[in-house]
Amino acid sequence: MTGFQYSAPVSVEEAVALLAVDGKARLLAGGTDLMVQMRSGRVAPSQVVDIKRIPGAIGIRQENGGFVIGAGTSCAALGEHAALCAAWPGVVEGANLIGSTQVQGRATMAGNLCNASPAADSVPALVAAGARCLVVGPQGQREIAVQDIPVTPGRNSLAPGEFVLELRLPARPAGASDAYLRAIPRTEMDIAVVGAGVNLVVAPDGTIIEAHVALGAVAPTVLLVKDAGAALVGSKLDDAALQRMEQAVSAACKPISDKRGTAEYRKSIAAVLARRTAKIAYQRAGERS
Amino acid sequence: MPVVRVTSSFCDSFTGGLTEFEVAATTVRGMMRELGARFPGLAEFLEARAAVAIDGTIYRNAWLQPIGPDSDIVLIPRVGGG
Amino acid sequence: MSKVYVSSVVNGDPVEFLCDADTSLLDALRDELGLTGAKEGCGTGDCGACSIMLDGRLVCSCLVLGPEAEGRQIDTIEGMAEGSELHxxxxxxxxxxxxxxxxxxxxxxxxxxxxxxxxxxxxxxxxxxxxxxxxxxxxxxxxxxxxxxxxxxxxxxxxxxx
Amino acid sequence: MNDMKPIKPDFKIVGTRPVRPDGVDKVTGKAAYAADMAMPGMLHGRIKRSPHAHARIVSIDTRKALALKGVKAVITAEDFPELDPSIVAAGGEAHHNMANYSANCMARGKALYEGHAVAAVAATSPSIARQALELIEVVYEPMPHVTDLLEAMKPDAPLLHDNMFTQGLPETPTKASNIAKFFKQERGNLEEGFASADLVFEQRYTTQPVHQGYIEPHACVASVSADGQAMVWCSSQGQFMVRDFSAKIVGMNQADLRVVPAEIGGGFGGKTVVYLEPLAIVLSRKAGRPVKIVMSRDEVFRATGPTSASVMDVKIGVMKDGRIVAGDVDCKFQAGGFTGSPVMAATMTALASYDVPHCRVTGWDIVTNTPKVAAYRAPAAPNAAFAVESALDEIARELGMDPMTLREINAVRNGMTAIYGAPLQHIGLVETLDAIKQHPHYEAPLGPNQGRGLAVGFWFNGGGESSVTVSINPDGTVSVATGTPDIGGSRASSAMMVAEALGVPYEKVRPIVADTASVGFNEITGGSRVTFSNGLALVRASEQLVDEIRLRAGLIWDVPADQVAYADGIATCLAPDRAETPLLLGEIADKAAHFGGPLSKEVALNADGVAPCFGVHLCDVEVDPDTGNVTVLRYTAAQDVGRAIHPSYVEGQIQGGAAQGIGWALNEEYVFNAKGQMENSGFLDYRMPIASDLPMIDTIMVEVPNPVHPYGVKGVGEVPIVPPLAAVANAVRDAIGKRICDLPLSPTRIHAAMTAG
CATH class of the missing domain: 1.10.150.120 ([2Fe-2S]-binding domain)
Incomplete structure (x- = not known):
């Protein structure tokens, strides 16, 4: 970390202006990635723009049956929001697996998303949830799907001057729930070797009427595996449906081998995780029908 | 006469692989001197690298420790800890 | 590069300090305020030795910039005992x-x-x-x-x- | 040393659990570690490190860095004297070649591993120092590298040192190689032994480098005055080691260098050598101002000692009844950039727990383009025990025998001779095995996918040079100065032993860890030597003080000392015709000046007569059949502790050692990329055990005292890390039905084993 300007704008316009004029400016939300990257010298910004003092940047509000989460909201705060936890338990558990309790006190889902790591823990559940982002920038604001943010590992689709101001989770019908699981060698404090987020809507008779399966750390970006979701729809999560889903998951995985796990391992574990996650989501959905 | 034994190869390069020696010495230092006279360089090597077990008690630097005619003496490599 | 002026409340007392913009809150506490109870074990949020409370929330102070502390409440190990009465x-x-x-x-x-x-x-x-x-x-x-x-x-x- | 008094049957303080004297400062944040130190005018030092695993240093241009405003000194190997390899550090436990240590602190001619220091700067701020590093221009000529130890042994491997000819062979080779040394322990007739065996088992086992993982990175502050006298404040396992190593490396008198021990944030063997202090001294000498250097975690991983990777080939012959008749173990250990792996200890410990009539253990010390290894808790013994205890577990299975029974049959007993030649005395392996057998854990039922593993560990323990001062103050309180850094509670045990010996309350004894000018020479805190060696010195000093107290009381009463009894801080006059009011210790001390001067004793001794100890660990795991994840369900560790002075800190040593061993077994390892660079140099990806990874660790302290020590102390800190690697591996084997011979037992590796045919 050498020599940058720090600013903490109190309006979106001010933040956009600061980010837009300086190509080497970096946005600071939770900072849990940025601080580490600056320390190691991987990024050397000329300007750090802290968005946490913008009104609305921190906080969770319910809107049209869904939730709007400010980009500066810490993951720990998500876990303390009873309504959000009830509606989107999988999204919250993904967010609450990022780092330690301390890290969750700072880390944000928006930051986790924009950092564009394929292993980001909060992203598969957000993708499975069909979450969207409110992006603000020099051209005004736009709303895009969460999965359209990461492009390649470490790169996102935001234009210069743009940043995510809010994450938006849709309204929940009855009988809907979600779950997220990840495989790591330790029990906490780790980067997902594989992550799986499953979002289900279940009819009162137990039939799955909507299913979304997203995987982390098995491809350059978090994957939404449409075939895996489709395999579950119409079933009561019987073994045959689960097997079809597992096949779809395995087929979709294109992992690499790295210090955290081999490609073979990832592929094999992805199916196991998706199955386990689906079962949790299904049980939760049943409890909400 | 006390017998000095060594079960390790750590001083083989001095003794040519011999592992048992009779000595006339009455102290650890005397024993080292005697061995040094038989095997050039060994005395200095042992001073820096060896511990000595005399009748079951391990001594590391006690050159003045007496040894008796029936003492059981073993040369042991010194080990550091963590 | 000129230093940033920061005023906050540490362990209940108002404090003011100057730090470089790139100083972590951990370094600011240790070097500017002399509160060396929080330790740096990794500098990357992986060991927790620098844990403090920031506005009532547990955080790693190595992952917070010093200037972010402006107007915030900070509690450190030094404020845990009440006088000579241990917690x-x-x-x-x-x-x-x-x-x-x-x-x-x-x-x-x-x-x-x-x-x-x-x-x-x-x-x-x-x-x-x-x-x-x-x-x-x-x-x-x-x-x-x-x-x-x-x-x-x-x-x-x-x-x-x- | 056998003249010490016999073990007292009843203790007042030994065996109790008082609060440690340094405790309050540690729970309030006041305790001062090296990085907490600041001085007026202090500069900040930083180190430039080689990005190459192996490279010739063609040139280093420091001019631009020196020209940067705020930079006060830049140094390279040119600023250090070239040392003769025959220079060794005095008084250390092992043999330290100072020329190698100097070249490890600052690369000379060649960088031998990624992270090897090549230059250092001192500047007025950390950020200027950082910028200055970028301005130092180093021209490297990268060379082929080798990080794997078996690869390094090949005849055509890239050569680290062209003057390295294997030592310890009957004939020294004429061709240079990366094989630095050979060791052998031998007894009986190996061929005969194997010929007589009913079953011969052979297997290869491997381990990867692991780091000691202390949470406090290395740190120091050095201040050199214009007349050449210097002070260093630092985190180390031995202020005298820092003084002697640094003085030799920078070329100064030991008396000119005063080293003040800061609180140390963990060491486990990793702080028994120097990395920063010589650099800080030379920078300070050049700049004329104090210099502080603090390593980052990344630097700790890349540039300070991990322990050795190892490859062990085990061949064991047994009879049907379980008697081991022959053992042949070959150990290859990675030393890193310079010779000095602990492989000799592997050869001495591998079979030390068992009575093996015919055996041979060989060891090879191999240099590789990786950081120079440093001691790590019972150096080499965990690796060797992993191999031998895993093999014994398989042998028990093949014999259809309980693994406990196999060990009971072969366990060494008093009077037997250890493989390294010394007769074993006062040992408690049989008692420790029995303690585990009697524990409810031993018979507890297991569920599906669960397994249980048993393993034994041995460590020598250590003695050596200790100097202490015990002074009775005029009010009857006691000041104690020792010279060994307190890592695990040695101030508490010191104060307890003095309180016991002087018959005063624990709270009246205040111990400190003194600097190198304030107490006589001490070896490092390491090898499980401090409570034993310092304890002998402290008790002896206390006993001398008791004699002196009786003499002084006698002088006060005008009676001879043998007419004075002293106990529990009170002197009583025994003269038959006298009715003197007993004197309190404080009353005698208050009059000390009039009757011979201060009541103070310094005892400096070389502690011999150390007794080894054994640990027996029992581990239950559950393995996730789909992911290969291991959950440690239950862990029980029994250990012969001699006698526990402060049982809580003995338990703490056992629990901490077990936890480190579990980490070593399951997830910890150095991962190098194709360029020989470490890929996981942070706590996130190095994966040490966290609180949620572990169960409670049940401890059983078996007390088989060492009569050489007045309170029966043996040493406890090292052996707890010896059994866990095999205990966990054996438990995983039990759970999954397959043996994995390579550590770590990561989910990936277990999953691969489970899914393989």
Whole structure:
């Protein structure tokens, strides 16, 4: 970390202006990635723009049956929001697996998303949830799907001057729930070797009427595996449906081998995780029908 | 006469692989001197690298420790800890 | 590059300091304010030795920029005892021998206090997972967990009496 | 040393659990570690490190860095004297070649591993120092590298040192190689032994480098005055080691260098050598101002000692009844960039727990382009025990025998001779095995996918040079100065032993860890030597003080000393015709000046007569059949502790050692990329055990005292890390039905084993 300007704008316009004029400016939300990257010298910004003092940047509000989460909201705060936890338990558990309790006190889902790591823990559940982002920038604001943010590992689709101001989770019908699981060698404090987020809507008779399966750390970006979701729809999560889903998951995985796990391992574990996650989501959905 | 034994190869390069020696010495230092006279360089090597077990008690630097005619003496490599 | 002026409240007292924009809050506490109780074990948020409370929330101070502290409330290990009266957690750590080298201890105490403020009766598993971000290499955690459990019981007792 | 008094049957303080004297400062954040130190005018030092695993240093241009405003000194190997390899550090436990240590602190001619220091700067701020590093221009000529130890042994491997000819072979080779040394322990007739065996088992086992993982990075502050006198404040396992190593490396008198021990944030063997202090001294000498250097975690991983990777080939012959008749173990250990792996200890410990009539253990010390290894808790013994205890577990299975029974049959007993030649005395392996057998854990039922593993560990323990001062103050309180850094509670045990010996309350004894000018020479805190060696010195000093107290009381009463009894802080006059009011210790001390001067004794001794100890660990795991994840369900560790002075800190040593061993077994390892660079140099990806990874660790302290020590102390800190690697591996084997011979037992590796045919 050498020599940058720090600013903490109190309006979106001010933040956009600061980010837009300086190509080497970096946005600071939770900072849990940025601080580490600056320390190691991987990024050397000329300007750090802290968005946490913008009104609305921190906080969770319910809107049209869904939730709007400010980009500066810490993951720990998500876990303390009873309504959000009830509606989107999988999204919250993904967010609450990022780092330690301390890290969750700072880390944000928006930051986790924009950092564009394929292993980001909060992203598969957000993708499975069909979450969207409110992006603000020099051209005004736009709303895009969460999965359209990461492009390649470490790169996102935001234009210069743009940043995510809010994450938006849709309204929940009855009988809907979600779950997220990840495989790591330790029990906490780790980067997902594989992550799986499953979002289900279940009819009162137990039939799955909507299913979304997203995987982390098995491809350059978090994957939404449409075939895996489709395999579950119409079933009561019987073994045959689960097997079809597992096949779809395995087929979709294109992992690499790295210090955290081999490609073979990832592929094999992805199916196991998706199955386990689906079962949790299904049980939760049943409890909400 | 006390017998000095060594079960390790750590001083083989001095003794040519011999592992048992009779000595006339009455102290650890005397024993080292005697061995040094038989095997050039060994005395200095042992001073820096060896511990000595005399009748079951391990001594590391006690050159003045007496040894008796029936003492059981073993040369042991010194080990550091963590 | 000129320094940033920061004013905040640390352990209940107003403080002012100047720091470079790129200074971590940990370094600002240690170097500018002389509060060296929080330690740097990694600088990347992976060991918890620098744990502090920022506006009532447990964070790694190595992952916070000094200038971010402007107007914020900070609580550190130095503010845990009241004068010479140790907090029950501090006492239980001593009585359980829950520390050896002591380097991780300030972070563990701050984190444990944050836990007990939220959850006065945590299970062993809840304590272990809450403290998963506080590395200790000396103790194997056993005595730390027991110390937290006993401190929790003591605090519950205090509360029920009060 | 056998003249010490016999073990007292009843203790007042030994065996109790008082609060440690340094405790309050540690729970309030007041305790001062090296990085907490600041001085007026202090500069900040930083180190430039080689990005190459192996490279010739063609040139280093420091001019631009020196020209940067705020930079006060830049140093390279040119600023250090070239040392003769025959220079060794005095008084250390092992043999330290100072020329190698100097070249490890600052690369000379060649960088031998990624992270090897090549230059250092001191500047007025950390950020200027950082910028200055970028301005130092180093021209490297990268060379082929080798990080794997078996690869390094090949005849055509890239050569680290072209003057390295294997030592310890009957004939020294004429061709240079990366094989630095050979060791052998031998007894009986190996061929005969194997020929007589009913079953011969052979297997290869491997381990990866692991780091000691202390949470406090290395740190120091050095201040050199214009007359050449210097002070260093630092985190180390031995202030005298820092003084002697640094003085030799920078070329100064030991008396000119005063080293003040800061609180140490963990060491486990990793702080028994120097990395920063010589650099800080030379920078301070050049700049004329104090210089502080603090390592980052990344630097700790890349540039300070991990322990050795190892490859062990085990061949064991047994009879049907379980008697081991022959053992042949070959150990290859990675030393890193310079010779000095602990492989000799592997050869001495591998079979030390068992009575093996015919055996041979060989060891090879191999240099590789990786950081120079440093001691790590019972150096080499965990690796060797992993191999032998895993093999014994398989042998028990093949014999259809309980693994405990196999060990009971072969366990060494008093009077037997250890493989390294020394007769074993006062040992408690049989008692420790029995303690585990009697524990409810031993018979507890297991569920599906669960397994149980048993393993034994041995460590020598250590003695050596200790100097202490015990002074009785005029008010009857006691000041104690020792010279060994307190890592695990040694101030508490010191105060307890003095309180016991002087018959005063624990709270009246205040111990400190003194600097190198304030107490006589001490070896490092390491090898499980401090409570034993310092304890002998402290008790002896206390006993001398008791004699002196009786003499002084006698002088006060005008009776001879043998007419004075002293106990529990009170002197009583025994003269038959006298009715003197007993004197309190404080009353005698208050009059000390009039009757011979201060009541103070310094005892400096070389502690011999150390007794080894054994640990027996029992581990239950559950393995997730789909992911290969291991959960440690239950862990019980029994250990012969001699006698526990402060049982809580003995338990703490056992629990901490077990936890480190579990980490070593399951997830910890150095991962190098194709360029020989470390890929996981942070706590996130190095994966040490966290609180949620572990269960409570049940400890059983078996007390088989060492009569050489007045309180029966043996040493406890090292052996707890010896059994866990095999205990966990054996438990995983039990759970999954397959043996994995390579550590770590990561989910990936277990999953691969489970899914393989």
């Amino acid at each position: 029950p957690l501090q006492r239980q750590f001593l009585e359980h021998a829950a520390l050896q080298c002591g380097f991780c201890t300030p972070g563990l105490l701050v984190a444990s206090k944050a836990l007990l403020e939220r959850n006065p009766d945590p299970s062993e598993t809840e304590i272990r997972f809450w403290l998963a971000g506080n590395l200790c290499r000396c103790t194997g955690y056993d005595k730390i967990i027991r110390a937290v459990q006993d401190a929790a019981a003591e605090l519950r007792q205090e509360r029920s009496v009060a």
